[in-house]
Amino acid sequence: MRFSKHRTQMTVCILLIIVLLASTLNALQTEAGPGTEPLTFDYSAEDGYQGDYIVVLNSNYPMGRRLSTGFLNKLIETDIPVLDVGDNRVPDPNIYRSKAYQMDDPYTSKVADGQMLERNSWDVGSQRNFIVERTSTSPGGKSIAFQVLAVGKFCRIWTPLNPDYYPLDEIDLTYAQKAANEFDAQFPHTTRVFGDFLDLCEDGLVNLLFYNIDSPLISGITYPQDLYDQVTVRGQLADSNAAPMIHIDTLGIAGIVRIDARMEESHDITRCFPVMTHEFQHLIYESKRYRDPDYRAYWEAQEKQSIYLSNLENETWMTEHLSAAAAILRYPRIFRDDYVPYWYDRNANYEDVCHHFSRHAEVAANKNYMIQRGRTIYQWKGDKDDYSLVAFLAQFAYTRGGEEVFQKAWEIWDGLRDKSGKPKPVQAVAEALGYMDFASFHQDFVLSFLFNDAASEGGRYRLFFDQGDGDPGQMQEALSLLKPPIITGNEAKIEVGGYVVFKPIGGVYVPPITAMEGLQYVGITVNELD
Template sequence: MKKLISIVLAMVFVLSLVPAAALAKTDTAMPEKAPEEQQDTRTVYPGNVILDENSSGGYEGDYVVIYNPATSSSTSYSTGTMTGLIETSIDANIVNAPVDTTRSGVPANSWRLDIDSELNERAKRENPDYGKDVPGNENSTKASYNVGSTKTFTLINVQTNRTYTLQFECLYVGSHCYIWTPTSTSGTYYPLDEIDPSYAALAAAQFDSKFDLMQSSFGNHTNGSSGDGKIHMLYYNIDEGWSGSGGYIGGFFTASDLSNNGLPMLNIDTYPSVTYGGYSSMDNTYNTMVHEYQHLINYSNTSSMSSWMNECWSAAAEEICYPGSSIVDRIQSYVNYYYTSDWLNPPKEFEYNPTECPNLHKGYSMYGWSNDLTDVLALYGQVSLFAQYLFSRFGNTIYRQISNNYSSSETTAITNGTGVSCADLVKQFRVALTANTAAGVLNDTYHFVTQANYNPAEYNNVENPYSLLAPIVFTGTSCSIKGGGAICVKPVNGVYNPPSGASSSLKYIGVKFVRESITSVSLDDTRVKCGGITNAKLNVLPEGTADYTVAYTSEAPGIFTVDADGVITGVAPGSGTLRAVVHDNVANTDFNVSCTVTAENFHGYVLTDSVEVGEKYLIIAAGAIIGTTGYAAGNTTVSGYSYYLNPVAVTIVDDCAVAYDSSIDFDAITWVPSGNASTGYAWKNEGNSKYIGLDSNEIVCPSTTSTKWLYETKKYFNCNTGDYPYLSFAEGSSDRPTRYTSSKVGAAIHLFKYVEPVITYEVTAVSNNNSYGTVSVSGTVITCTPATGYYVESAEVISGTATVSVNGNTVTVMPTSDCTVRV
């Protein structure tokens, strides 16, 4: 040690900014995310919210919702000129992303179209008995069919609006459905059994599993003149002229089928919905199936419900049956922002885009509908959100309850069905889109609830899909708001006084987010496997406090390191101190906390967040829970299905690890990557030297071809060839209970890297003079305590072999043998 003569110390901390209310699923193999900065990002606001509807002194709030309470889409009220009253821009760092409506298996620049409203308008014009095919009006003739039965159906050509006939064969009979496909193998029809003989059974199983849920939520369906109670689902190429890009029809219901065929029917597309470019999967059809079944039920019970409400109900059907499948996509459509790497760090607000969304966020009516709108996808988002708002307030039976009250007016049906006037309910919904409160705030009037069985692992580990929703700020000068419509503005200096030209019929609601300061912070002691990762366990009170930043520091980098996000990596056996500085942005104060991190030797596989060429990995579904069975993708196949990766059961233990077990053939489930992050990795199996590849049907399988896959951390493999989709973990049918398939529908993928016990060496430390200070050793870290007036100048290895580094009063040793270090 050396005598300190004179020195000025300037300590500079680089604060890593990460979201405080991180959305990682905490009960899966994925560790909790650490808190991050919240100035430019927000999730569902965790604190209190104050609403101001009192005009005295102006309407106060971070935002003001301006709402037209009229219940007619044709009634418009002007805001007047708002120049100088509202902010005309939002944070420059928030830029609306380009629209990307790609679905798994469907090429880019393609999206599903819904033509039910158009078809039923045609049916009303052409059929004088439209609406008479309601439950109870069926004839006594009941036709039943068996597998192998054939029937000629009258279909509608959606391009010409003319009918034609086509023979179908019954492929499967379920408890509540028949599955039909064309007998013709012409290239234009894409019969379901020609794509995959097992798909008919999958379709029937899905429909049967959702039947009771659909009936309890929406009601019963008509059976037509000769139906026996089961739904007839026709799978064929709905030829709308799709040629590889643009909109395609995923399916439809039309009342004309009841008169033309006498049966309750759903038409489901097979090209490109089931197959495209060699890829095939039923996953894209299930939402369509329940969406269209709702349209059939709706027609059966109301015959003439307004298009916006009918589409609202079908969006509800998707979300009820497949939680997350509708709302995650539709929120992005509604806000006109498509997430990529920022799923867990969403923007706190979005700016009105007059080019891509010229209608919806400029006061478009709640009660209007047009498929011709430029922003029709945002319109679908609006009704999907309203559907889930109704569920959040009243439960899933509310749709059937409102339908039962429907005669000719949707607003009257909503009022009678909910007990809240339609104008007030829609106002509350408009405020909820901005306030988006946490549970328990303002009597949950402005709170969105997720459907039961929503699985974050299937949706980029977003714990609450409504965290993707944020205020859409109108930044124009004025607009006319239609009945049931609203805009959200940011008032200058937090107070809005309507201009003289504003309609007196408009309603104003100020929305103010109450920011709470931190009362206490702590760090829990934690353990990590050497070579593995875990997350710092930071506790901030009051629970849900979001407005703070965190900086982490490891005082024992030879034992463990910590990154900006609080991810701890074990380096060598031993214990050391982790420190965190938490800055409260509300009170402008700092909290300094610390804990002990213990790194343990381990033999097996540990969770990792990166790919290293040449290392060994297991591929495991994200939903595997610590302490239970997970399924690692193996190199063998499921009996009878040569193109699936056969899963092998392993046990996930603490700190997200899989211990080595001699009873398991780990070579069969171990994969070694080659390649790079930009072009993708080929994954070679240790047991048979084959790769994760694609067979002739483009289904994932052990292959001799080294297909390249891009890996998005803890999410999916994306095949880096053309338009192919993703490799994710999914549940299969009874004979294939678990499998890995080319579809993003299913659990994300986690990688577990192979590690062996770290060889440990004994490190001894001595001071060059005990009167200058003392030293102590923990593992490979030497802690120095200089006497008054001294500091640590250097350290040297005086026996054995090692490298050393000095950082203040800490000396980190990287030994390659037992060694002694003099400070």
């Protein structure tokens, strides 16, 4: 019965996608004209803002203030369906944690006693102790013994000797070479678009460590500390790895091996392919920052802390935006697997979203996502909706500026970060796209990921970009399911760089006298097309 239910849900999802894609294709083939475009936009306050939806924006970024919509009771519709998330994951994520982290790895002493090989001699079978698991409770990390399983043209695949850390070769003997082949295949594109990595070992190889990362939520991680011989943590000197390195999870919620709600295991090496590219961009970003002596001084001796810490959120936002771009350019299916479902709920999957929109035309804003309720969308907090938004922005930027826009944005940001006034990295993205004022950028981006409309307003609010290969694939399927999350409360307070969406009663909205000045309104009408 479980198989039948799953097959039914997938059938509903596929049928819904066919309907949505057909309507999208019909819209794209319709010649634009009065009353024939899929969406009509009302920017004028005269006679009220008309539309099925009202988008309210606070575009006074970054130096403005939080603004209230005023009281919305009896002005907006409140009966909006909430997305239901299926029971599709293991009940307790802690099941992914290894007890091995509670003790020292016994294999490290054996490797050390065997006189570990130095750089440039790490061939298949070579063994080395590396520092991993740098956490807030253990900032110095933990030493684990690794061995080389495969060496590619641009990478080296390592996995633990200790079976308690879920080594890659114990999952499948072929996985190491498959991972190396995939990394090699993507390396030329990633380095061309985003730059090269810091080749400390002078062998042209990135070291990929595959093991059970202790946090069950982390699919991969890149530590800036890995590039240094030693780092200072809380005033204490600690050894580090002095090698370009990426860490990939073998067992976890988003790992190579996963456990479902029925406690059944599945494994697939392709799950980590987008993660490798995402993390490789992080390594490239850290390689660029390594050239800044003040940045190195922070990691090596904790000097210049105020400079580094005051800009930490901005640095994180920019590198996550670029890593999202690196992944979507090569693996557009990640919109389907991660970014669209996570935009609605951190625990949702694609089938949940398909199931909802097969029954409902609209979705309520997530009560746990303040980013859908007025929080600035250009702030990094590390939540699932933050990852979705930087991916949507990467797609928005690529659609308008091509692949070169990402390096251009980085160069602008690199020149802005130390200037007074605390500029934000998203301003560099807007400038790279040619926007002269942030309000226009903010409006275009928000309306693009809320409505993804290529046929109205000359394609101004498009998100999907057809590369002309005749196979739009899973990205277009996923983006067709982007709908505006609708608020239903009595008031919204919108931060600078934030927005909200609601449905006005009667299709016309006149802001109440309690609304604060400085907000921007757009009415959107969904037209019936033959």
